[in-house]
Amino acid sequence: MIEDLLDGATYDKLRKPLREASTLPPGCYTDQAFYEREVDRLFRRHWQFVCRAEQLAQAGDFRCHDGPAGPVMLVRGDDGRIRAFANSCRHRGARLLSGAGRCKRIVCPYHRWCYRLDGRLVGAPGMTGVDDFDRVEYPLVELPVDSWAGFVFFHWQSDPPPLTQALGNFVDRFASHGCDRLQFVGELEFEIESNWKLLAENALEAYHTGAVHRDTLGQQTASALATRGDWTGLLVEDEQSVATLQGADKPFAHIEGLDSEALRGAFFTLVYPSTQFVFAQDCAWWLAFEPRAVDHTRLVIGACFPQSTVTLPDFAERVELYFERWRIATAEDNAICEQQQLGQRVERAAGRFAASEFAVHAFDNWVVDQVLAQA
Numbered sequence: 178m179i180e181d182l183l184d185g186a187t188y189d190k191l192r193k194p195l196r197e198a199s200t201l202p203p204g205c206y207t208d209q210a211f212y213e214r215e216v217d218r219l220f221r222r223h224w225q226f227v228c229r230a231e232q233l234a235q236a237g238d239f240r241c242h243d244g245p246a247g248p249v250m251l252v253r254g255d256d257g258r259i260r261a262f263a264n265s266c267r268h269r270g271a272r273l274l275s276g277a278g279r280c281k282r283i284v285c286p287y288h289r290w291c292y293r294l295d296g297r298l299v300g301a302p303g304m305t306g307v308d309d310f311d312r313v314e315y316p317l318v319e320l321p322v323d324s325w326a327g328f329v330f331f332h333w334q335s336d337p338p339p340l341t342q343a344l345g346n347f348v349d350r351f352a353s354h355g356c357d358r359l360q361f362v363g364e365l366e367f368e369i370e371s372n373w374k375l376l377a378e379n380a381l382e383a384y385h386t387g388a389v390h391r392d393t394l395g396q397q398t399a400s401a402l403a404t405r406g407d408w409t410g411l412l413v414e415d416e417q418s419v420a421t422l423q424g425a426d427k428p429f430a431h432i433e434g435l436d437s438e439a440l441r442g443a444f445f446t447l448v449y450p451s452t453q454f455v456f457a458q459d460c461a462w463w464l465a466f467e468p469r470a471v472d473h474t475r476l477v478i479g480a481c482f483p484q485s486t487v488t489l490p491d492f493a494e495r496v497e498l499y500f501e502r503w504r505i506a507t508a509e510d511n512a513i514c515e516q517q518q519l520g521q522r523v524e525r526a527a528g529r530f531a532a533s534e535f536a537v538h539a540f541d542n543w544v545v546d547q548v549l550a551q552a
């Protein structure tokens with residue numbers, strides 16, 4: 178390793194203003210110790226998005242999130258509340274649930290300890306004859322949950338700052354999209370042999386679009402957003418929604434009530450550490466990058482549309498144009514990020530940013546801020 182990746186001096190050139198700045202060194206995408214520091218400083222210490230509230234519509238609905246800091250499950254209780262729990266049995270730690278679904282109780286597949294939807298342990302068969310064992314003392318480990326406009330997040334630490342405080346001016350900037358009234362319609366999953374940051378960076382610049390998406394999206398142009406809080410982003414300017422491929426017809430009507438800036442195009446954001454929310458004129462979608470290993474990432478893309486669109490008689494047919502765009506353009510992005518991951522194995526000097534990579538520069542600086550912060 179040429180550089181010491183946990184030494185601040187390594188990043189002096191990244192810290193410069195954009196037009197003078199160098200990119201992250203390749204080791205930041207391949208080094209196991211740097212990755213583990215990211216898990217601790219980024220993923221254990223910031224709110225993480227999981228899903229829309231309407232994906233957990235009824236009591237007993239659950240959804241697992243196998244993030245880099247450990248498995249978590251979101252569960253809607255009999256009282257209507259969505260709770261997050263560490264997905265780990267209080268007996269000997271087996272993961273309790275997988276995937277998503279509905280259950281009446283959470284029953285461990287190993288020795289059948291049984292938990293209510295609010296986390297209380299109510300059954301522990303075969304534990305008679307054990308001294309001082311009181312089920313009350315072994316509930317599931319509950320984690321803080323918070324949401325904004327139907328987007329549900331959890332946090333590994335107790336007493337984190339409220340989500341809206343972490344989001345800063347994100348909340349006001351996207352208020353006119355009326356996200357609390359949008360309806361989840363479906364999702365896609367991808368597995369990519371790439372470090373999660375390469376995917377997040379790719380999602381934060383339009384520089385690559387004329388090459389990587391030459392025949393599908395075409396070259397896009399983007400301008401910077403004034404951001405405050407744990408996020409960055411750009412505005413891809415196009416009076417037509419960019420949620421369908423170039424030349425595709427019949428995009429859906431605009432969301433009602435968009436402000437004048439929202440009418441100008443699609444906002445591609447990254448809520449730190451690893452969720453891109455895109456707010457277009459006709460829908461919102463997200464790319465949730467879930468690191469699995471330093472060089473492997475799972476990506477979940479989900480989308481939501483206004484009720485007035487979802488209830489159109491030909492919605493199912495027309496929304497296919499959007500999913501086609503997400504499938505095709507995402508496959509193009511994933512493929513180039515896998516090539517980029519291979520190239521990170523060469524120890525070389527850090528490269529330079531283009532002026533249009535302002536949001537990548539902001540993101541990389543945020544990552545380094547967190548990684549280097551005192552514990």
Ligand code: FES
Nearest residue numbers: 266268269285288
């Ligand atoms: S590990 Fe869950 S009941 Fe034994």
Ligand SMILES: [Fe+2]
Nearest residue numbers: 379389390510
């Ligand atoms: Fe792309």
